């Protein structure tokens with residue numbers, strides 16, 4: 001029997017510092033997230049970050065936590081439930097980090113008689129720190145615990161025409177009647193080094209003004225190219241005028257150069273330049289989470305107001321948007337009948 005495993009990032013079990021510390025420990029010790037030698041990662045994570053960050057992160061989580069739990073988990077569960085309504089075989093949900101493990105998700109499917117799994121990383125763009133770490137871990141778990149299981153994965157769908165339409169329609173609907181002057185597309189950042197490491201040609205990605213716009217096989221795994229493409233394609237679909245929309249990268253951690261421009265500095269600049277009404281959309285996240293609800297909707301708005309801005313509108317993530325549910329269900333049903341997906 002066929003089955004589906006949706007995989008998102010994960011959240012702590014609660015917004016208390018001890019649970020946040022446990023979650024961050026697992027997350028940041030992942031060699032595809034903080035990609036330095038084990039000794040340096042251990043020193044950085046266990047010696048520095050885990051002694052300072054959990055308290056501040058827990059305070060941030062408390063601001064956005066819902067009665068039902070972490071928004072990211074609750075919204076992913078709603079997505080799972082709605083997809084299940086349109087699919088005749090089991091749909092399970094797992095998280096890369098935290099208690100809802102990939103092993104438990106695969107076990108749940110196997111217990112229901114599944115022997116062929118469609119693995120869906122809930123990220124439109126490929127990144128070493130998100131999609132790749134899910135695929136590598138899922139394969140290791142398969143080999144060790146479920147060697148009979150076949151697993152196929154959904155490729156990054158950042159430039160899929162239907163996805164761009166669903167995203168564009170959602171943005172248009174949420175911004176209807178709002179006369180914003182600038183629409184900022186803010187994506188989660190990654191260290192520049194991650195982009196170079198994922199370059200299969202080893203020479204294409206220069207992280208400059210042109211490499212991501214010059215066709216290359218490297219783009220299949222280039223997070224920066226894929227983010228810039230989402231902005232370009234949505235801009236085209238919504239007929240946005242040049243200069244009224246742009247791309248930035250948020251949530252940087254540490255002192256290495258991350259993808260630029262940074263979102264907080266961009267919001268600051270737009271405010272300083274006299275923009276009074278701005279809107280912001282976060283297409284690297286399928287589900288609203290700490291990074292969208294706190295860092296963007298709260299901190300971002302505060303920065304904008306401090307710089308003289310007045311209206312700051314955040315577009316929700318696709319979450320359990322009907323058209324998005326329909327699209328994922330369509331891909332799943334296509335996989336179930338043809339076992340191959342066209343991007």
Ligand SMILES: C=CC1=C(C)c2cc3[nH]c(cc4nc(cc5[nH]c(cc1n2)c(C)c5CCC(=O)O)C(CCC(=O)O)=C4C)c(C)c3C=C
Nearest residue numbers: 009010011033034057072127129188190253284289290291
């Ligand atoms: C080196 C550190 C990090 C990399 C690289 C990174 C990449 C990355 N992350 C997401 C999506 C999410 N990240 C979230 C939270 C979060 N991310 C980092 C660090 C890196 N992320 C930290 C330390 C945290 C925890 C919060 C904090 O302390 O600030 C979340 C939200 C989780 C939630 O519970 O709500 C998401 C989602 C992507 C897409 C990405 C690379 C493309």
Ligand SMILES: [Fe+2]
Nearest residue numbers: 188189251291
């Ligand atoms: Fe992150």
Ligand SMILES: [Fe+2]
Nearest residue numbers: 205206211212
């Ligand atoms: Fe590039």
